[in-house]
Amino acid sequence: xxxxxxxxxxxxxxxxxxxxxxxxxxxxxxxxxxxxxxxxxxxxxxxxxxxxxxxxxxxxxxxxxxxxxxxxxxxxxxxxxxxxxxxxxxxxxxxxxxxxxxxxxxxxxxxxxxxxxxxxxxxxxxxxxxxxxxxxxxxxxxxxxxxxxxxxxxxxxxxxxxxxxxxxxxxxxxxxxxxxxxxxxxxxxxxxxxxxxx
Ligand code: SAH
Numbered sequence: 001x002x003x004x005x006x007x008x009x010x011x012x013x014x015x016x017x018x019x020x021x022x023x024x025x026x027x028x029x030x031x032x033x034x035x036x037x038x039x040x041x042x043x044x045x046x047x048x049x050x051x052x053x054x055x056x057x058x059x060x061x062x063x064x065x066x067x068x069x070x071x072x073x074x075x076x077x078x079x080x081x082x083x084x085x086x087x088x089x090x091x092x093x094x095x096x097x098x099x100x101x102x103x104x105x106x107x108x109x110x111x112x113x114x115x116x117x118x119x120x121x122x123x124x125x126x127x128x129x130x131x132x133x134x135x136x137x138x139x140x141x142x143x144x145x146x147x148x149x150x151x152x153x154x155x156x157x158x159x160x161x162x163x164x165x166x167x168x169x170x171x172x173x174x175x176x177x178x179x180x181x182x183x184x185x186x187x188x189x190x191x192x193x194x195x196x197x198x
Contacts, residue, residue, distance in 0.1 A: 056159015085145030092138035
């Protein structure tokens with residue numbers, strides 16, 4: 001009985017996290033449509049990786065949360081793991097909000113350069129080049145602690161990991177092509193997603 005209720009709390013926290021994410025992204029999503037895109041790179045690999053990410057971060061866990069499928073991979077969750085998972089998701093939303101504030105009009109879903117695109121290198125972009133992806137990694141890890149199912153728990157890591165590893169090299173190449181030495185200098189003084197480490 002006790003395990004049941006923590007399982008439910010984990011599910012509720014996961015849903016609140018996703019809703020929180022939607023609220024944070026809502027305005028940038030509308031605003032970004034007003035700024036013209038100068039360079040758009042949406043080859044098949046990009047659409048495929050965005051789909052993999054949505055599947056892993058959203059759809060697969062949502063199916064388990066709302067239908068219980070696939071129940072053969074269920075496991076018990078403890079209060080501690082649910083609380084840790086909730087804190088990880090909260091940290092994710094915090095970073096997510098900060099990256100949207102810092103990028104402003106420069107943000108887009110995909111690999112696009114906007115008109116008058118400026119390179120952001122301050123604030124949350126000072127030590128890492130991909131803090132929004134750091135935030136998504138936290139979101140990807142959170143279900144492992146929050147949700148009592150191994151498939152729902154690992155889906156985000158696989159789905160977002162697919163997007164991350166298929167995209168980050170292309171993104172950096174695009175930025176380097178656009179900003180040249182400015183981006184190369186930025187690269188030498190920063191890491192990708194974990195300050196000082198990676
Ligand atoms: N990789 C970044 C941004 C993800 S959003 C992060 O994880 O925080 C993807 C878009 O952001 C890309 O289309 C690119 O044009 C833009 N972008 C990435 N890094 C940027 C930077 N330092 N300054 C301005 N725009 C950036």
